[in-house]
Amino acid sequence: MPLSRIARGSQLSQSLSRIASEGGLSTPAASALRNAAALGQGSRHAASSFHSLACVGLADKCGAGAVANLYGPSRGISATPARLLPAAAEALAAECSHTDPAAATAVLPDLGPTGLKQKPRVVVLGSGWAACRFLKDVDTSAYDVVCVSPRNHMVFTPLLASTCVGTLEFRSVVEPVSRIQPALSTRPGSYFFLANCTGIDTRKHEVYCTVAAGDEQLPANPYRFRVAYDKLVIASGAEPLTFNIKGVQENAIFLREVNEAQQIRRKLLTNLMLSENPGLSEAEKKRLLHCVVVGGGPTGVEFSGELSDFIMRDRAGQVRACQGLR
Template sequence: MYDHRHPGSQTTTPASKKTVVVLGSGWGSTSFLKTIDTDKYNVVVVSPRNYFLFTPLLPSCTVGTVDIRSIIEPIRFITRHKNNAIKVYEAECTDIDPEKKVITIAGKSLGYTTEIKGEISENTIPYDYLVVGVGATNQTFGIEGVEKYGCFLKEVWDAQKIRRKLMDCIETAAFPGQTEKEIERLLHMVVVGGGATGIEYAAELHDFLVEDLKAWYPELVGKVKITLVEALPNVLPAFSKELIKYTESTFKEQNISIHTKTMVKDVKEKELVVQGPDGTTSTMPFGLLVWATGNTARPLVRKLIAKMPDTQKERKGLAVDDWLRLKGSDSIYAIGDAAVTKYAPTAQVASQEGKYLATVFDKLAKAEQLEAEIVSIPEDQKMKLMRKLQKLREIKPFHYSHQGSLCYVGSDKAIADLPLGLGNFTSGGVATYAFWRSAYISNLFSHRNRWLVISDWTRKTLLGRDISRE
């Protein structure tokens, strides 16, 4: 903890070293930064948020189980502990020029508004290598009302918005003289999307209602309803059938309604228009709508794809080869949700991609240094170095190693689908919940975050959740 707060002195990487510009501060980019050897490269980070967010615990923040500050790690806490200094700019990359190898940045903070403006609000940064790890944005399927009336669950401000709106619904329902019909609407919480994010949010919301709401709002007990809407035949498609059934039965015990094979056709201010499995259309009134359906490419990624029409033909993100190098470019790499690979766009994949790419850059730097040495030595001594150089150039393609999937399903229960030998080990229940907690704690990026999350869980158990709006 002392070392965390008191980083040592740093040196400056020589200007002769190549410049690597990293876009984003998500799982892929942060993993890359933790692994990259700054002795070999000048590293520059450009991100509209100056921190890393541990997204698996974000649903817990929406109801006060965990504080938001406990799951964010400032990027400078990471870069400041590297041997050589890394430049960090809180800005948004607005354009990439693959031919000139230059990016354009604007002084913006994603999701935040500020009155502070400097004299220079736009600039350019040259690069030798560019790592695009900007992630993805929320998929709305062209339904305009989603952004206007719904809440996403991807960033810090999303969790804050959900918390405010949830408490607004509860306090408004408790207002004297409110009609029963309006109370029923206000206390109907709808989650669209049956993936891990949607399931965990519904589970956290259930726990909040059962453990805290009944104590402070006894007049509303029994009136709150949670509904989960999923277009696919079942929830949690990445998990085994046994665990899907376990989740569905657990939700049934918790009075959480699941509507599968149900598509959202429109989102209005106070109701959803949905199409059921039989093709009929109906309305679903709601007080709070949380939209957790999937991802689509960010504007910057779409802009880069448009500049490379001959090699970039994917819609969901940037097409890369087996070494995570952008197809059609020798100097641009893409990781995480910004890239399209044969693997699912998960935090686990992005983290392994970032670490792998850092090792690739390490070999590239060593190969370049060896090439310079070969030029200046006698011919009879070159053969040994040539063999070493050939070995460095034989970089293995990226291979994802699946470590398993976890999901919290409420009532101190979780499910786990873990690889074991040639098959999988599946488990669900209270013991799995203990494993879920320990796994998340071990995957947090620093001791600081681990202590904060543990203290949050302890505080919640002893004192309950904070029910204030802000």
């Protein structure tokens, strides 16, 4: 598997460190190394520096395969920590070995590393507020952009509570990512992938992805692939808090996505209609019409206000009739 330019630069540094510890470098090799490290931007001078490394005998110490991979770092990266997260390749292989032994050794389809004459690739994980703000402002004339997210739109969360009771329609609180950054659907080299990021390998500069929704037409289920990057933006958001309240995680409907707002709306309308059925006891009607809001932040307060308006203005007569308050 070909390594990205960043990984090749890391391999160069590790190989030369090992050579130095085993016997040192000659003066020409050390000079070439300094030139390659300082000017390794894909330029002609950097190329001659790497050629000098091969000429002074590194091939005998590193092996032909190592010398073949001696290239400068990406134009889009000046300095990157060697290891920020555990390598995802080994974790993915371990995960696959428990479910599908054949998948552990399978070669994943990939969007390979960029070439020297290509624009650096920026991979954005997520399609929330931070991700979409970055996508809107990124210079697509200087970078290829790849967005990986399980949803292809941004949700305007302050208005999401209004959709639960019908004050606003769902289409009015979403904006497609391709409309925020048209390059994702119009420029070659820029893509949007509907998938979840399941791992990051900072040594190889790759992200590992799994298709969010299973599709029988895909070669495998789940379908996995990897994307090489020059720059990585992690804007995947956060999980809502439950404050360790018993039963919330198992029984409550969270309000973070459009599909969750749709669930709340269906539940409210269904319970209102069920409470009108004849023969129900007062206790059963109160149970059907009882709502609990967990959390007093902006989302909880907005939803409580919308729910109060919905019940007291739009459904007041129906609720009083169901409760026997004529």
